[in-house]
Amino acid sequence: MTSFSHIPVLLNEVLDEFADYQGTIIDATLGLGGHSFALLEQNKNINIIGIDKDIEAIALAKERLNIFGARFKALHSSFSNGIKDILSKNDNIIGILADIGISSYQVDNPNRGFSFYSDSLDMRMDTNSHLTAKMVINSYSKDELHRIFIEYGEIKNPTFITKIILDYRKNHTINTAKELSQLIESHSKINSKIHPATLVFQSLRIEVNDELGELKRFLNNIENLKKAKVAIISFHSLEDRIVKEKFKTWAKSCICSNDTIKCICGNNHKKGDILYKKPIIPSQNEIRANKRSRSAKMRCFRFYE
Template identity: 50%
Template structure:
């Protein structure tokens, strides 16, 4: 896979964006129009796309005011080619697709917590943080503190099992309830550390923190609403590239892309097709998700679990 990106843009960004070569190649067919970067963060993917395609413009979205402030400066040299909007990406992307219509040629979403948020220990995303927050939007009402200290044991167990795939979710939830209140992510991590499976590459508390973060930010709901908005749009030609970091997100994207590619939507037990056999809105570009190449894995540990799936919408 050829790397057509400018090395300077990668270096100027505080963290190299994951799957940067694959993202640029994903939008290679986009020769003109607007790409929506749903999760702008540090602006790494945005700047690479703008460098690689001088004829394209970009709408960058983030709900984090710190990201907005940083990327407003980072992307300022691109002038009128960039428009930055603040808000939840499912809502803002839907508005942009309605406004811009067929001028939108691509949508990129890098799902999950950003390096920017992980780097700020006071945001409470790290298991070593001295706070218990985890809000991607610092002004949102629900924080990790409310989830950990106020949710019932049953609700915590459900979150840990469904969002973190924690195998001993009941025991972990019981321990949290017995030992709360917690004032920091570090304190919570230490309290449950002995219950977590050892010997894996990730920190034993990672899955618990992941589950709480997903609940706080409604991450799976937000991803689903973005896919709903794309499906409901009337844009005729559109490249959709979504990066996920765990199996729950990847499953949602895979299933939706497969749905979009099917002509027949009759029940599996139907004797014959009665739906018209014309429901496909495009094709899956990546039969299997793209993952990081060896040199990226060595340079950026965050890329280890990143998966990129691409779909091409073509409506008649």
């Protein structure tokens, strides 16, 4: 069997959320199957359908979870399309888990181009898709680069970063993640524990994989669930904000516009409850054991019958 080093984020907290459930849970972002393995091992009364757009991750997860036999099934798909397909064929879904961060397997695989030190510049979660980070960084216009750095990286100096890249592109093609990270690092004057190229890489990854659009479509596709719990783990403020606002919308009984003087919608549109006022975050012990967990936030929602 292939060796795995993946450490699932907020694992104990995820296990607590689904400890007493019976039925089918969808692991919408299967990855290497760490959460699914632990859930199936803990609770003999659940089955899991895992979704992932990364065909390599699907293969590795199947290898890892084949000990559970028919209790586990996998679907190769984006999680927004996959969830729509599964829900159209199943009416007994009692839980959905989505860990929407990049998997450690993708970061650690030098051929995937996610790492600062990779000799490729790919960043596709689905290797069958067309757009790569190399295409973005070498072909996007000044305005397009500026846009993604602001929208997806919330970079404070997007004009400066864009100029560095455009100036370099006059005489060079940026072929590797290592080359790009070194270019940005060489122009950075800020001493920080975080690599100076972090937000640029985040911007590229979100653009290449349409991550925010994918998350929004996923949430729209599950909003008519009944009697099910949803747990979503995000890793940066853009994702967390989308999840937070969608949960707040689902929890509203009145959906009239703010300028409506008197409710005319019927005041009965509440879909369920937000389970915690604040997101669940990793303990200091978990962060010490797995530094990649430090920015994780989990929000949970329970749909009514």
